[in-house]
Amino acid sequence: MALKVAVLVRQVPDHEATVRVEGDGLEIEDRWVTSFFDEIAVEAAVSLVQGIPGAQIKAFSAGGRWAVEALRRAMAMGIDEVEQVADEALEGASGLPVARALCAALSRWRPDLVLCGKQAGDDDMGAVGPMVSALLGVPVVSGATSLAVDAAARKVRLTRGADGERWIVEAGLPLVVTAEKGLAEPRVPVVMRVMKAMRAPVPAVTPAELGVDPGPAGARRLRYLPPPSRPEVRMCESVDELACLLRQRGVLS
Amino acid sequence: MDFRFGEEHEFFRGAVRDAVERLIKPRAAEIDEKNEFPRDLWNEFAALGYLGLRHPERYGGMDADVPMSMIFYEELARGSCGFAMSVTMQILMGTYFIGRFGTEEIKQRVLVPAIKGEKIGTICFTEDQSGSDLAGTRTTAVPRDGGWVINGRKQWITNGPVCDFCTVLAQTDPSKGMDGLSFFLVEKGMEGFARGQELDKLGSRGSVTGELIFDDVFVPAENLLGDGPGGGIRLSTDILNEVRVMTALNACAIADEAMKDARGYALEREAFGKPIAGYQLIRAKFADHWAWHEAARLLAYKAAWMIQEGMNCQFECMMAKMFATEMCQKAVDEVTRIYGGNSFAMEYAPQRYFRDARFLLFGGGCHEVLRNAIGAAYLRAGKGRS
Numbered sequence: 001m002a003l004k005v006a007v008l009v010r011q012v013p014d015h016e017a018t019v020r021v022e023g024d025g026l027e028i029e030d031r032w033v034t035s036f037f038d039e040i041a042v043e044a045a046v047s048l049v050q051g052i053p054g055a056q057i058k059a060f061s062a063g064g065r066w067a068v069e070a071l072r073r074a075m076a077m078g079i080d081e082v083e084q085v086a087d088e089a090l091e092g093a094s095g096l097p098v099a100r101a102l103c104a105a106l107s108r109w110r111p112d113l114v115l116c117g118k119q120a121g122d123d124d125m126g127a128v129g130p131m132v133s134a135l136l137g138v139p140v141v142s143g144a145t146s147l148a149v150d151a152a153a154r155k156v157r158l159t160r161g162a163d164g165e166r167w168i169v170e171a172g173l174p175l176v177v178t179a180e181k182g183l184a185e186p187r188v189p190v191v192m193r194v195m196k197a198m199r200a201p202v203p204a205v206t207p208a209e210l211g212v213d214p215g216p217a218g219a220r221r222l223r224y225l226p227p228p229s230r231p232e233v234r235m236c237e238s239v240d241e242l243a244c245l246l247r248q249r250g251v252l253s
Numbered sequence: 254m255d256f257r258f259g260e261e262h263e264f265f266r267g268a269v270r271d272a273v274e275r276l277i278k279p280r281a282a283e284i285d286e287k288n289e290f291p292r293d294l295w296n297e298f299a300a301l302g303y304l305g306l307r308h309p310e311r312y313g314g315m316d317a318d319v320p321m322s323m324i325f326y327e328e329l330a331r332g333s334c335g336f337a338m339s340v341t342m343q344i345l346m347g348t349y350f351i352g353r354f355g356t357e358e359i360k361q362r363v364l365v366p367a368i369k370g371e372k373i374g375t376i377c378f379t380e381d382q383s384g385s386d387l388a389g390t391r392t393t394a395v396p397r398d399g400g401w402v403i404n405g406r407k408q409w410i411t412n413g414p415v416c417d418f419c420t421v422l423a424q425t426d427p428s429k430g431m432d433g434l435s436f437f438l439v440e441k442g443m444e445g446f447a448r449g450q451e452l453d454k455l456g457s458r459g460s461v462t463g464e465l466i467f468d469d470v471f472v473p474a475e476n477l478l479g480d481g482p483g484g485g486i487r488l489s490t491d492i493l494n495e496v497r498v499m500t501a502l503n504a505c506a507i508a509d510e511a512m513k514d515a516r517g518y519a520l521e522r523e524a525f526g527k528p529i530a531g532y533q534l535i536r537a538k539f540a541d542h543w544a545w546h547e548a549a550r551l552l553a554y555k556a557a558w559m560i561q562e563g564m565n566c567q568f569e570c571m572m573a574k575m576f577a578t579e580m581c582q583k584a585v586d587e588v589t590r591i592y593g594g595n596s597f598a599m600e601y602a603p604q605r606y607f608r609d610a611r612f613l614l615f616g617g618g619c620h621e622v623l624r625n626a627i628g629a630a631y632l633r634a635g636k637g638r639s
Contacts, residue, residue: 189301198261
């Protein structure tokens with residue numbers, strides 16, 4: 001049976017976008033990119049299937065307009081088949097509802113291998129990959145830095161780093177793998193793929209059509225606090241003045 | 254009325270910006286410093302396929318519409334002005350007449366490898382006594398043995414020192430003046446075709462620029478790129494319109510990048526106990542820039558839309574180029590003031606923006622000539638055209 005590889009992608013604010021705390025929420029400049037670690041997962045998947053005859057690859061994203069953008073990016077990078085789990089409420093939602101929605105779509109396609117970034121580029125939660133693994137009932141290897149698949153033997157060999165150590169892990173399929181920096185170097189898409197991606201229809205299915213209720217998150221952010229502002233800088237005219245000041249503050253005795 | 258770009262255009266912009274951020278921007282300072290043609294970057298960028306932007310798909314091109322190609326030119330200039338000039342020369346002027354008038358054999362021999370980046374092209378207008386005044390062209394092409402013999406020297410040729418082929422403007426009938434000018438394809442290896450002195454430029458460095466020499470260069474009849482001898486300038490109106498709008502958007506991009514850097518600097522740099530962004534005179538610079546930049550960009554994209562719609566827009570294109578490049582001068586000047594003394598240090602970017610911005614003033618017609626033409630048209634017919 002041909003190997004089926006699924007890749008999970010999402011858009012996050014561009015790292016250069018301005019982010020400000022406004023009330024209890026965030027005001028984020030309207031500049032979005034595909035999450036860095038998800039792009040690594042896409043690249044790893046595209047490279048992987050090139051070496052395995054008959055292998056299939058499909059990208060999934062849950063959300064509204066930004067999910068479509070993430071899927072177009074995956075197409076530009078080399079994935080032809082994509083599917084949006086269309087639900088505007090999932091845009092910016094926390095891990096569990098997103099994982100439930102994605103899991104429903106994955107269960108229908110029945111991939112052997114699911115690849116995604118080890119964490120999103122905005123909230124760094126690192127939740128969706130392991131949650132999808134749990135909901136699918138398959139093992140997860142997180143933070144993979146290399147990946148080799150023996151499709152005939154249905155075995156995967158991976159490496160991952162752990163606090164200075166380097167693990168070599170062997171696992172069977174099906175499997176969820178989250179991608180760490182080093183697993184692959186995301187390509188700059190060639191323009192013909194960009195043109196194809198921007199014109200291609202993006203098939204969508206709703207959670208209801210998949211028979212799933214993404215449900216509540218179960219955890220929510222209470223509020224955001226801006227980082228503390230930098231303390232005042234005071235220039236001292238002399239070493240004596242500096243020493244005097246440090247004594248006043250109790251730094252020097 | 255709807256001033257938004259479509260989703261397709263926005264997606265395309267994102268893809269170009271990503272390529273520029275990852276491939277070109279990290280090399281910008283090095284390209285400027287070395288002032289050498291970055292062949293490795295050229296090959297890497299060419300492999301992405303953008304060099305065929307305006308050419309038909311059957312030759313490996315993209316057949317992109319005018320607004321989409323303008324998006325490309327705008328994003329490209331965010332990286333390195335010098336590299337952008339080399340790339341846009343290849344896409345627009347360097348291959349335009351070959352794509353439009355070349356025989357199928359010429360297209361296969363020259364255009365197809367040019368779209369792949371394997372051959373580098375350019376166009377030769379400027380001479381020691383002519384640039385904006387093309388009627389002063391002294392390079393000649395004389396019919397001989399079923400072909401043409403070209404004699405002359407061309408200056409300020411972008412990509413000249415590395416070019417494999419060029420489109421040369423030459424006088425075929427001096428009695429007709431401007432109407433006697435024609436374009437010819439000249440290729441590397443033709444006897445009498447040589448590269449002359451390379452220029453050491455103030456800005457737009459890395460787009461190597463120099464002299465090309467034509468000493469009794471014989472070209473076959475099919476290398477005349479046009480409907481026949483003469484009328485070359487008439488044939489270049491469309492492409493000059495595109496070049497002017499492209500230059501306008503290059504300027505918008507450089508101004509925007511410079512101001513973005515200045516914004517970061519103003520928010521960080523402290524004076525008298527607070528970031529300089531907190532002072533009204535600094536804020537005024539950003540306010541003015543925002544307004545000028547918005548106006549320049551709207552004018553440029555309106556002109557791009559008019560080209561796409563096939564409307565008569567020669568003067569709108571001139572105005573877009575003139576206004577946007579002047580806006581860019583103001584922007585980079587203000588950026589140097591925001592950076593203060595640091596703008597004078599080579600380790601900071603404003604000095605590069607400042608030098609690059611100057612380059613954009615001249616290509617596509619110097620402003621003294623453009624103003625003369627626009628003013629004359631206004632006096633002749635009044636505005637009322639749009």
